[in-house]
Amino acid sequence: MRVFHTPSRKFKTVTIRVYLHAPLRADVATRTAVVPHVLARGTRNLPTLGDLARRCEELYGAGLGAGVAKIGEAQSLYVGVEAVEDRFLPQAAKAIAGSVALLRELLLEPARDAGGLLRADVVAQEKENLAHRIQALINDKIRYSGMRLVEEMCRGEPFGLHAYGRLEDLPQVDAAAVTARYDDLIANAPVDVFAVGGDPSLGDELAAAFGHLGGGGEVPATTVGQAPAEPRRVTETQPVDQAKLNLGYRTPVTLGSPGHGAMVMYSGILGGFPHSKLFRNVREKASLAYYASSRYEPLKGLLVVAAGIEPRRRDDALRIIEEQVADMAAGRITREEFDQTRSGLRNRLSSAEDSPGAMIDMAAEESMVGAVRTLEQRLAAIDAVTDADVAAVARDVRLDTVYFLTSPQEGASA
Amino acid sequence: MSATVARRHESRIGEDLDEARLAHGMPVFVLTRPGYDKKFASFATRYGSVDSRFRRPGGDWVTVPDGIAHFLEHQMFAQEYGDAFERFSEYGASANAFTSYTNTTYLFSCTDRFADSLRLLLEFVQQPYFTDAGTNKERGIIQQEIRMYRDNPGWRLSEGIKAALYQRHPFRLDIAGTVESVEAISTDLLRMCWDTFYHPSNMVVSVVGDVDPAEVVAMVEESLAAHPRAEQGPIERDVADEPDAIAKPRVDAEMAVSRPVIALGFKETDTAVSGDAVLLRDMATEICLEALAGKSSPLYNRLYEAGRIDSTFHSYYHGERDFGLSVLSGETADPDAFVSAWMDGVKSLLASGVDPAAFERQKRRMTGEFASSFNSPESLSYALNATHFAGSDLFAYGRLLDGITLADVNARLHQHFDPSRTGVSVVSPKA
Secondary structure (H helix, E strand, C coil), rough: CCEEECCEECCCCEEEEEEEEECHHHHHHHHHHHHHHHHHEECCCCCHHHHHHHHHHHHCCEEEEEEEEEEEEEEEEEEEEECCCHHHHHCCCCCHHHHHHHHHHHHEEECEECCEEHHHHHHHHHHHHHHHHHHHHHHHHHHHHHHHHHHHHHCCCHHHCCCCCHHHHHHHCHHHHHHHHHHHHHHHHHEEEECCCCHHHHHHHHHHHHHCCCCCCCHHHHHHHHCCCCCCCEEEEEEHHHHHEEEEEEEEECCCCHHHHHHHHHHHHHHCCCCHHHHHHHHHHCCCEEEEECCCCCCCCCEEEEEEHHHHHHHHHHHHHHHHHHHHHEEEEECCHHHHHHHHHHHHHHCCCCCCCHHHHHHHHHCCCCCCCCCHHHHHHHHHHHHHHHHHHHHEEEEEEEEEECCCCHHHHC | CCCCCEEEEEECEEEEEEEECCCCCCCEEEEEECCCCCEEEEEEECCCCCCCCEEECCCCCCCCCCHHHHHHHHHEEEECCEHHHHHHHCCCCCCEEEECCCCEEEEEEECCCCCHHHHHHHHHHHCCCCCCHHHHHHHHHHHHHHHHHHHHHHHHCCCCEEEHHCCCCHCCCCCCCCCCCCHHHHHHHHHHHHHHCCCHHEEEEEECCCCHHHHHHHHHHHHHCCCCCCCCCCCEECCCCHHHHHCCEEEEEEECCCCCEEEEEEEECCCEEEEEEEHHHHHHHHHHHHHHHHCCCCCHHHHCCCCCCCCCCEEEEHHHHHCCEEEEEEEEECCCHHHHHHHHHHHHHHCCCCCCCHHHHHHHHHHHHHHHHEEEEEHHHHHHHHHHCCCCCCCHHHHHHHHHHHHHHHHHHHCCHHHHHHEEEEEECCC
């Protein structure tokens, strides 16, 4: 088990998140995804949602959470809590100690039935809820189209799976399977504990609470794939007013490789900011889209471009987006674009230090490939990037998949 | 020059709030956050989508197209030198703006070159550059934005519940207007609305971060002096004569969703409040909602365990001076069963009153949440503006929370959760 604690007195709260990492695998992903929702239904001593909620209220509004996240090709179960530091509460309040104890109880002492299994009625219900959650992914078209792009692009790779798993695997999930999965994770999964805020002694308290966990294995590694010779093109239709155009690119550059800083700069110049090529050319110049941006997935080596456009203007949008990517590869980047992106990234990295949640997200990602960096190290990595570095990584960015979600009328003619 | 800066201290959470009143009575609030890298500033006007009919002192009543406040928000970034967004980018700052029913807010956050960005924010909001070409280009972007919202089930649900509860008040309409209404927005109308509502007497600046309050106040003062405005009396706004009765019991929509999503709403009728009473109304309503439908409530637990609601269920209250609503919402297989279960719950809560133990627990939770809200510079800045526009102030919240009684909460319960003033909005899967 590793503990990453950043003591601080600038926040009003202490934020703690505990991750149990497992390789993202089709055969167990779905039952793994049920586990945190079963844990969140109650513990041995606090067996109902109401009991847990009342306990949180007594702890001055402690925020308790549990879920699964996809971090590279790891499926990571997490439980977390955020609670107000005692010094801002009425005298004798012990919200932090109480919250650490509650988090420990949530993860390690779930309610079980007489036979030692996680409760069958709760598992059945959370299985049903997970089915609804998977089906509801279609509701938010921006997220849905982003997810579908990755699913098409990484078909056959673990990364193509959603952190929630697959609907078709749910029928095999029962209380015995979920209990076995939970017991296996507790016994064998590598465990990382992240905390922000509080006194330095909190790190020791967390080590005492969770120190016996972690089977000693390594955190799961992520594989890097290659783009096909000819890009895949996928069109899907739904009754929508606005179409979504998503393009997926591959890069061999990942977090931990020497070109990482340059690739972060690349994505920023292309589509990370209002001054970026995509926003200016797709939205501002051509009035084509409400949003047009790019995002770099640094563990898997993906670059994803997303735009919301009028259905009939797909070809215009596609052409302008591909022109911007071609300009990047040809090194057509102005001094302003470069400098503004660098200061924008510096601002983002520094600002993240003021948000406990953002600090933990960044640390969790970095911890998958080694050490968690300090802000100074992150800034230095961006400052060191040259035009030549960006040009070098730009040459290896390859289009893999074009995904288009549109209305049935337009889809028929597309 | 150099206005007096007054400092107040909130001892329980260890925070200082500085305030100065500048030209035309415009307040500047500064909440210093030692140790924070991020500096956050917002410049807001009390002008939102509901202000579609108004008159200035001595003028005539004017009615403007729906969506114009939001259109103006977009258009303000167009400056003679180009795009103000890009200027913020040059400074390494991240800028944005948003329009609500009642306010328009311009904001930025940065870690370096704070003074440059603050001057820029103050300047571009006070110095519009309207052109017909700019207006026409922005119209296309806004129409895309409206289409994007139309595909969002949460947005459709919220439009539906407003349409169910409200007969006349412009709150029932979309903040951005419609694809058609923005066609009627002209450069002249934009200029007229800016001139009316973007006046210091109707605005507020608030800054949160590790900054020097005296320097911030001096910069704002300097910028106001550089953009002098004539005195302007209070703007009269046509608060639609909204009846207490709802418009229609149910509004349905169909779209590409997995399951029905429902919102059950209660209409606000306590609309003659201002100042601390607005904050008290918020608090009391939140306690009622938690007692009725919070995760610690018996009914939430019964319905969850029976599979009638799931983790998508949530409740909220949104109240402004003269309109508002409480909503219970979530995915459900059976919208009618959802409504009857919650209406039964309301009736039995009206009969029993709020459980005193639940009341104490909610006060405790809200005490903690008030303290944690000071973690976020953004939400602090918005809360400073909102409490100012309400006629109260941010630090009043802690004091009012200490003083609220079970009797206050039960009075609000009976006043607001009236079974005759409810409506339902449902978004169902498209066949």
